[in-house]
Amino acid sequence: MQLYINFATKIKSRTKFDIRFLFIAISTISYPAILQLNLKRGYNRKRQYELQ
Incomplete structure (x- = not known):
């Protein structure tokens, strides 16, 4: 039982880490795109x- 609990907590912390890593990766990749989009929208x- 104790082994199972340890295994479960290991998986839990692992997924939490993976999700954080994935979030960082996605934001790093999409940050320039979002920036470009906002610049374009502002432009x-x-x-x-000016046309009005």
Whole structure:
């Protein structure tokens, strides 16, 4: 029983770590894309404002 509990906690901490790692990886990859998107959106808004 104790062995099972240790195994379960090991898996739990492992998945928590994996999720955190995955989140960091995704945010690192998508950060430039999000930045570019926001810049583009801001640029379009600025142009629309100038055109009015």
